[in-house]
Structure formats: C-alpha cells, structure tokens
Amino acid sequence: MPMSIKLLNRRGAAIAVLACCAGGKVRAQSQSYPSKPIRLVVPYPPGGTTDVLARLIGRNLYESWSQATIVDNRPGASGIIGNNSVAxxxxxxxxxxxxxxxxxxxxxxxxxxxxxxxxxLVPVAQIASSADLFVVNPSMPANTLSEFVAHARAHPKIYSFGSYGNGTSSHVHGEMLNMQAGLDLIHVPYKGAAAQVNDMLSGQLSTAFVDIGAAQPHLHSGKFRILAATGARRSTLLPDVPTFTELGYKSYEPYGWFGVFVPRGTPKDIVDKLSAEIVRIVNLPEVSTRIHRLGLRVDGVEAIEFARVLKTDALLWSRAIKEAQIKAD
Known part of the structure; x- marks a missing residue:
C-alpha cells in the first residue's frame, strides 16, 4: 500500500476515534445531567409573572431531579442584562x-x-402565554376605551402610559394605541411588572398596559378600571372585558409568551431532556392550575414547536412595530 494511502487511512481512523469519543462525551453529559445546581435566570425583578413562573418551574425541577435550582433575578436594560448573561x-x-x-x-x-x-439563544420550551390589559385610574372620567380616547384627545399631553419595560409587549401596545387612536400618551417604562402594578395601584400612573398575570390579584380590587385586553379572545378571568380587536384596533391579537432558553452550543440531548421535563411539569394538574390562576394560557410546548412560534411571532411583531413607527426610548 502506498505511503500516502496508509497515512490517509490512519488519519481517517483517528478522526473516527475522535468523533466516537466526542459522541460518547455528549451522551455521558446528557445521561448524568443534571449533576449540579441549575441556575434559572430571570431578567426582571422578583414579584412579576416571569419570576413566579421561574420559581414554580424551579421547585418542580428540584422535585424531579433532586438537584437544587437557583432563581437568579438579573433585571436591567429591559431584560438585556439577564438575557446576555445566559447567552x-x-x-x-x-x-x-x-x-x-x-x-x-x-x-x-x-x-x-x-x-x-x-x-x-436556543429555545427549549414555551411555558405559557398571556394578554396585556389596558387599565386606567378609577378617577378617570371614562368607563370604556372609546370614552378614554375621546377624553385623552380633549386633554392632550397630559396623560402617560406605564409599561413593564422598554421594548416589551406593553410598550409596543401603548405606542400602537397612540398611533391608531391619534393620542400622545407619554411612555413611562418600569423595570418589571411588579413595580409598574404597584404604581398603578397607588395612583402614581394614570394609565398602563399591565400583564394580566402580574395584575391578577388586583383585578377586582377597584383600584384600577380595565378598559380592554390584547389577545385573540376574551380572557376567561374577565369575560366582560372586550379585546382591542373587537373594538376595531389592529395587530393586538398576538399573545405574550414565557419561554425557556439555553446558550447556543448546549448539547441537543440536554436541550431535549430539559425540554421534555419542563413540558411534563407544565402539564401536571397542580402546575397547570396554578398557571391558569395567574391569568395565563397553559402552553407546554417543546423545543421544535417553540422555535416555530418564535419565527412566526417575530414576523408579526416586526410588522406591528414598523407600522406604529415604534423606537426604543
């Protein structure tokens, strides 16, 4: 056998051995995973819906795998700081x-x-989805969205709208209302839903787009008036509250979602294992009931389907943002 052919064969054998070793290492990683604590990064402060869901998932992951799960709140820059720490x-x-x-x-x-x-960032699972509620201070002389629009037009440059973060769904929804209703509400971004809801309850905000999950304990408190909701259908928690779509507004159908991601390069076997376990947890009766009580729609979608949702939703949001000429503050 010529020397060059022998050398190629040796190289091929070496590559095959390395590939086999690499594959064996990945399988070993996934079989032993998890062998140490898992850190769940929440890019928002404690108390909001994202934080509540993280703690619910974390508690059940611990019960499943007997490994500690640590919820690490890393708020700031509308979620970018926490997102980047994972990326x-x-x-x-x-x-x-x-x-x-x-x-x-x-x-x-x-x-x-x-x-x-x-x-x-690699999608792992979609936990749940939610709607935003447009709420106003009870002192506002408006019981319907049309009455509010008429009042705000008659009193320009007076009212603001609070969002649970710059660049979040609530920010987008507020700017869409400004554009479609011809208003000039001033955007007031918060570093999470909990602080935003607290200021709405205390009367510091005149109006806000609040996440239904964060506002759920206060829906019937009388401390704010709910005029409309986003989403394709009325919430089962608020069957008397109309959707923006019903009221003639455009592009308010998409729901906001809560999902799980890991850094690029995470072995597929680990992604699949984590995905399957989170979906199993979400569909447990006690967990799905808790999620539903938060005012959320229970999803429990695995990685492949969640990736499709991301692709579809990205196009929908991009179109809505461009139509409303929204820019981050």
Missing amino acids: KAAPDGYTVLIGITALIQAPALNVALPYDTFND
Missing part, C-alpha cells in the same frame, strides 16, 4: 433563561444588543 454562559444546561416576548421584539426596535437573539 454568554457555558453551554452545559446549567444556566437557563426564563424569557419573554421582548426577546424577539428588541431586534425590530433596533435595540443595540450584545448578543444575537436568534443565534446565541
């Missing part, structure tokens, strides 16, 4: 992001990001 983390399945729709809205808002949303 830059080791791709081993031990740093997990609990993210929201703002993740895929930011690119359309031309936000400068230190990561590539669609390449640096």
Whole structure:
C-alpha cells in the first residue's frame, strides 16, 4: 500500500476515534445531567409573572431531579442584562433563561444588543402565554376605551402610559394605541411588572398596559378600571372585558409568551431532556392550575414547536412595530 494511502487511512481512523469519543462525551453529559445546581435566570425583578413562573418551574425541577435550582433575578436594560448573561454562559444546561416576548421584539426596535437573539439563544420550551390589559385610574372620567380616547384627545399631553419595560409587549401596545387612536400618551417604562402594578395601584400612573398575570390579584380590587385586553379572545378571568380587536384596533391579537432558553452550543440531548421535563411539569394538574390562576394560557410546548412560534411571532411583531413607527426610548 502506498505511503500516502496508509497515512490517509490512519488519519481517517483517528478522526473516527475522535468523533466516537466526542459522541460518547455528549451522551455521558446528557445521561448524568443534571449533576449540579441549575441556575434559572430571570431578567426582571422578583414579584412579576416571569419570576413566579421561574420559581414554580424551579421547585418542580428540584422535585424531579433532586438537584437544587437557583432563581437568579438579573433585571436591567429591559431584560438585556439577564438575557446576555445566559447567552454568554457555558453551554452545559446549567444556566437557563426564563424569557419573554421582548426577546424577539428588541431586534425590530433596533435595540443595540450584545448578543444575537436568534443565534446565541436556543429555545427549549414555551411555558405559557398571556394578554396585556389596558387599565386606567378609577378617577378617570371614562368607563370604556372609546370614552378614554375621546377624553385623552380633549386633554392632550397630559396623560402617560406605564409599561413593564422598554421594548416589551406593553410598550409596543401603548405606542400602537397612540398611533391608531391619534393620542400622545407619554411612555413611562418600569423595570418589571411588579413595580409598574404597584404604581398603578397607588395612583402614581394614570394609565398602563399591565400583564394580566402580574395584575391578577388586583383585578377586582377597584383600584384600577380595565378598559380592554390584547389577545385573540376574551380572557376567561374577565369575560366582560372586550379585546382591542373587537373594538376595531389592529395587530393586538398576538399573545405574550414565557419561554425557556439555553446558550447556543448546549448539547441537543440536554436541550431535549430539559425540554421534555419542563413540558411534563407544565402539564401536571397542580402546575397547570396554578398557571391558569395567574391569568395565563397553559402552553407546554417543546423545543421544535417553540422555535416555530418564535419565527412566526417575530414576523408579526416586526410588522406591528414598523407600522406604529415604534423606537426604543
């Protein structure tokens, strides 16, 4: 056998051995996963819906795998700080992001990001989805959305709307209302839903787009008036509250979602294992009941289907953002 052919054969054998070793290493990783605590990064402060869901998932992951799960709240920059900490983390399945729709809205808002949303983060599972509620202070002389629009037009540059973060669904929804109703509501972004809802309850805000999950304990408190909801259908918690779509507004149908992501490069076997377990947890009767009581729709969607949702929703949000000429503050 010529020397060159022998050398090629040896190289081929060496490559095959290396590939086999690599494959064996990945399988070993997934079989032993998890072998240490898992960190669930929430890019928003404690108390909001994202935080509640993270703690619910974390508690059940611990019960399933007997490994500690640590909820790590990393608020700031409308979620970018927490998102980036996961995008830059080791791709081993031990740093997990609990993210929201703002993740895929930011690119359309031309936000400068230190990561590539669609390449640096891998979708694992969709937990749940929710609607936003447009609420006003009870002192507002308006019992319907049309009455509010008429009042706000008659008193320009007076009212503001609070959102649970710059570049979030609530920000987009508020700017869409400004454009479609011809209003000039001033955007007041908060660093999470909990602080926003608290200021709405205390009367610091005149109006707000609040997440139904964060507002759920106060829906019937009388401390704010609910005029309309986003989403394709009325909420079962608020059957008397009309949707924006019913009232003639456009592009309010998409729901906000809560999902799980890991860094790019995380072995597929680990992604699949984590995905299957989270979906199983979400569909447990006690967990799905808790999620429903938060005012959320229970999804429990695995990685492949969640990736399709991201692609479809990114196009919908991009179109809505461009039509409303929304820019991040």
